[in-house]
Amino acid sequence: MKDEIGAKGKNDYERLSDRELIQMFLDGDIMAFNEFYRRYYGALFKFIISYCGDTHIAEDTLQEVFLKLLGFKVRLGLIKNIKKYLYSIAVNRCRDMVSARKREMVFNGSEREMGMTYNTSDVNVDIQIMNQFVDKLPQTQREVLLLRTKSDLQFSEIGEILGISENSAKVNYFYAVTSLKKMMGGEY
């Protein structure tokens, strides 16, 4: 089995489903996990960095998300929808991080607004302003917007990740987009 897998080329891995890749990884094929990582790191990273607003924190969080997934190695084979599972870990981790940051701000008596501080040097100023508006959206609207725009997920997938219906995900997206426009007013 292992030799047979070892003989696979890059294209062979690309054709496999998430479950097949994870099963091969559980059977000892590291390259299968490499392909799984390649499939999701970009979209996940975009989502996380938009959520937390800091490149370094986003890198740490992305690492934690994948390490947590690997930590469930025994159960990985039983998970039906790995993608949903991966994003659920990411969303929960981001929520924890934002809550911790807000608590820290309150504890330190910061007079700043609760929004994130964006220190990504490689993101332009317009985007930073936009991100600050996104932070002001209600949590579900913000999460739906970011999952949709940064990770290109279907509304049905977003619904599953956030524990809401597909319809509710669409409605939240509608109000997120229209609220953003209203908030921006004359900014753009």
Added chain:
Amino acid sequence: MNKYCKNIEARIVDCLDGELNLKERQLFLAHINECSVCKKKYEEFLSAQEHLKPFLNRKEIVENNARNLYSTIMENRHKGKKYTKLVIAAVSLALLIVLMSVYSIISFDKKLQRAREMEISVDYFVDIEEELINSDEHTFKIYYTVLYGHEFKDFEEILKESSIVRP
């Protein structure tokens, strides 16, 4: 406002995403032309989406950072397992302690039950193990019977069999 208006936000998103089939699309557009409230929402969303296009379609250039994390993740993936073993050991120990406590409670309960059957005061019985050491011969026999479930025997024999050391 009719039934169709109730879910108009989701339908607007579907329409602009190209998710509606021809029939659904015709129905949607016919409704939009008839209902001013829904038409306003449609135009509002359309305008917002156009306005936010640069943001919504933005492609980050920071992906490289994430690409390079793979090797770090693979290096660190076994680190947590040390802690897992420790946690399993701690949980097993805790479980053992709980089981031992439950066993001692159950056996003590049996002793208490025997004491009740023999009409000995429960309060008095609580410290029976300590009392045994300094009790007189008669009380000792009663307590001993209660504790160990034996019939009355010769006191000296009981003392020999008993693990209790009397002063």
